[in-house]
Amino acid sequence: MKLTLLDWSIILVYLAGCLAAGLWMRRFVRGVQDFAVAGREMDVNLGIASLAATELGLVTIMYTAQLGYEKGFAGAAIGVIMWLVMWFVGRTGFVIGPLRASGIMTIPELFEKRFSPRVRWLAGLFVVLGGLLNMGIFLRLGGEFLVHAIGLPPGALEWTMTALLGLVLLYTALGGMLSVLVTDYLQFLVMGVGIVVTSVLVLVQIGWTPLTAGLEAAWGAGQLKGHPYNPLHESSFGWGYLLWQFVFQLAVVTTWQTQISRVLSARNADTARTMYRRTAFYFVGRFLLPGLWGAAACVWFAAQGGLPEGLTSLTAMPHFLGVVLPAGLIGLVVAAMLAAEMSTDSGYMLTWATVIYNDLVAPCLKRPLTPPAQLRLTRALVVAIAVFLLFYGLWYELPGNAWDYLAVTGNIYLASVFTLLVAGLYWPRANATGAVAALVLGAVGPVAFLVLGQRLAIAPEVAGASSFTLAALGMVVGSLLSPARPVRS
């Protein structure tokens, strides 16, 4: 599809608006706390916009559409689980309540108070390792969308994504969380309009009855990998995978540092809980709406005789949108997808840079840095992460589908840090020995999947579930076998 002058104007105005708003917020940054957690002044609705924008990236749209293409609507069952889990956490304040009340800036900081400085450093290392590997494929998948949706030449992918990352880097490195919140707000609006308009247009183009009939026909013809409606069917996720997802999503919403950084930026624990409850249902659409686009692409390509050469289940959706969306609207959709990419990149870069500074570098310094030096160092770390993203994102080859990669790399720290958090907050007997054992054992399953996943057929739920079990075992056995010590804080 070729972009018209109107399309380009929409995209350029959007990008200029984001850059201007992001740079404008720089004037309010007076210290690392403003930079990392927006001075803890974030209220409910800004929190909803920021949380929704950060957690719905272009990479999310790509992998949830891939699930829709391969498993039909059943692929969105994970979104339903996330909705239930997020609402439960918002309702009860499980983990997030005491986390916000503790006044920390990052999760590992809590572990120094509760366990020991060594546990904080080790946990920081795992958080950064898992987070950066997880983020490594964002640019590549985002670029794939642009290549297939607007017909960019494949050689332009790297340059386009580099330019986009440079723009995000500029306002994130200068304004930190304050810039991220305001640009997230703009991106939330553009993305919301783009997703609703695209979903309605896809439904109008394909039609509900032909879509559902087409999915059943594709299922009967063996073109779908799983039952299109029943996630419990043995060909779809099945019971085991969905049960693991309940645990996994509980760990995500209580432990994933980019989500928790919104909790820690909130005015107080009640604000954070309200933000969670009101954002919860958003996560159904996060899986279901791009899943609709993927399922529609499956039906559309099946009617055309199958996927053309060069397209995969991952790239089918953007190609489909590029064909079926009317000219003049593609600018809005591309702006929405850029918004999704930018909000996620900025939030993630800031979060991991904050953890590296706060939990890996600062504890090793003999003398604390001055506030301006702290800011300069954190900004330099944001730049370093952007450079890493560019290089890692270009050469890593996915061992399976995108969702499994993201789930497994996230698990490197989710299983162990979740165990540390729950035990640290709710089990007085937990101690530093158990925490170290949980951290190391929790990383074994996901690392084995990443290293050996291509050679040995390790199911992602086996790698994931084993890491949660091993982490819990490490915590319980390690704590019980070592002498009980008084809780540090």
Place this chain on the structure above:
Amino acid sequence: MNTALVALWGLLLGASILWYGFLVFHVGWKAGREIRDLTATLGAADRPPPERR
């Protein structure tokens, strides 16, 4: 079985589209006001140094 599941997914799909549309306007309006308040608070000359909060 399939009819009930199709209806369930259709219901969730419709609700998601409506919820996204509602949030764009509702959160868009309210969060815009919160940004105004946030910048006013952060811009106040007499606010305490951030490390003490």
